[in-house]
Amino acid sequence: MNSILTILRIGHGPSSSHTMGPGRAAAIFARKNPAANRFRITLCGSLAATGKGHLTDTVIIQSLEAPSLEKKVPPPHVEIIWQPDTALTAHPNGLILEAFDGKNSQASTDSWTVFSVGGGELAEWDAVQACFVRIPFDFELTKKSEEKGITEIYAERNMSQILNKLTKTGLSFWEYICEKEGNHITAQLGKLWNAMQESIQAGLVTEGVLPGELKLTRKAAQYYAKGKIITSALRTSVFLFAYALAVSEENASGGKVVTAPTCGSCGVLPSVLRAMKERFRLSDEQIISALGVAALFGLVAKTNGSISGAEVGCQGEIGVSCAMAAAAAAKLMGGTPHQIEYAAEIGLEHHLGLTCDPVAGLVQIPCIERNALAATKAVAAAQYAILSDGSHFIKYDDIISAMLQTGHDINVRYRETAQGGLAVIQR
Numbered sequence: 001m002n003s004i005l006t007i008l009r010i011g012h013g014p015s016s017s018h019t020m021g022p023g024r025a026a027a028i029f030a031r032k033n034p035a036a037n038r039f040r041i042t043l044c045g046s047l048a049a050t051g052k053g054h055l056t057d058t059v060i061i062q063s064l065e066a067p068s069l070e071k072k073v074p075p076p077h078v079e080i081i082w083q084p085d086t087a088l089t090a091h092p093n094g095l096i097l098e099a100f101d102g103k104n105s106q107a108s109t110d111s112w113t114v115f116s117v118g119g120g121e122l123a124e125w126d127a128v129q130a131c132f133v134r135i136p137f138d139f140e141l142t143k144k145s146e147e148k149g150i151t152e153i154y155a156e157r158n159m160s161q162i163l164n165k166l167t168k169t170g171l172s173f174w175e176y177i178c179e180k181e182g183n184h185i186t187a188q189l190g191k192l193w194n195a196m197q198e199s200i201q202a203g204l205v206t207e208g209v210l211p212g213e214l215k216l217t218r219k220a221a222q223y224y225a226k227g228k229i230i231t232s233a234l235r236t237s238v239f240l241f242a243y244a245l246a247v248s249e250e251n252a253s254g255g256k257v258v259t260a261p262t263c264g265s266c267g268v269l270p271s272v273l274r275a276m277k278e279r280f281r282l283s284d285e286q287i288i289s290a291l292g293v294a295a296l297f298g299l300v301a302k303t304n305g306s307i308s309g310a311e312v313g314c315q316g317e318i319g320v321s322c323a324m325a326a327a328a329a330a331k332l333m334g335g336t337p338h339q340i341e342y343a344a345e346i347g348l349e350h351h352l353g354l355t356c357d358p359v360a361g362l363v364q365i366p367c368i369e370r371n372a373l374a375a376t377k378a379v380a381a382a383q384y385a386i387l388s389d390g391s392h393f394i395k396y397d398d399i400i401s402a403m404l405q406t407g408h409d410i411n412v413r414y415r416e417t418a419q420g421g422l423a424v425i426q427r
């Protein structure tokens, strides 16, 4: 498996698969074709079905125009073609990028078919090997890895193998992560934790209406204000709601967030980390180690399952975010490795089958409330797990397999196409 940093990416919302991924693809393609004066971008399947609400076209145009704006030359012409009914076989989030020069306006000078597979990650489909080939993030492109592709950091491929390793060596999850990733991981996670706190803060102090036709009013500031005057046991839940709402509302308005594991589900983990930090007076170092453990559970889910709503529905986004946050909370409550794994398993198991059906294709309803509720479920899952002895029937690896199978069996209307469920309710 690759670095846990591939799960946590700082970027702008509202969607890692429909905004960050396509934006990154367009930026790479623009850099590769500096002489092009026209680009044609064909969005297929889910990218076309919900792309307008997710600002896919806006971010693609901005990314293709950025090099020209830097050089102060006229930007290229960009044509976006929407093909919601064209599903490329490898993945529902396919895009075809074509570049043209001034000499021949009909034949493209370069063409690239790439897939946005979740969490801002891009991959090409290798038809011969019948597998995806990941496009590395910039931080993975060290000189060495540029020559030979992406470096694998973890020899273990799933949670059972990791737990076996921990049992044999006596390492904790965090010690295992530090051993594999190297000393720099603490500083890198520290930056991500800072970015998460900034997005909470930005969401708590911003009021008004979210962009888009739904005219939804932001709620985080109200919940936070009420949380401060409540003295009962309800208080922690109110703050969990407020922090998750703050980050999710920032995401919905195109603000800066950290994928955890995606933009649509970015509110759950920061909310749980901040609420735990305040409730138990924890240090930033303790939170950073919990963030690392959460990312490891997200990485295992991405490697063996999926974190793409278009591929497996919302169970891959909110379900995985809840598992990550539950693992972090269980670690912060002093859980053993098996209790931490149990907490993550519970967090995902009880989101199994969750559909992706955003109203008007906007990452707002049901996404924002879903983050708030998943944050409370993550804490409950951690409490449940640490009250046990850590033994349990369904393992985290089992629930990931079940999620993948269930996701592939869910009708395509419920996988980020805005064609079924809540998405078709009219007002």
Ligand code: SF4
Pocket (backbone or CB within 6 Å): 264, 265, 309, 313, 314, 315, 317, 318, 355, 356, 357, 358, 363, 364, 366, 367, 370, 416
């Ligand atoms: S319903 Fe879930 S998977 Fe779909 S866009 Fe919203 S958060 Fe993402």
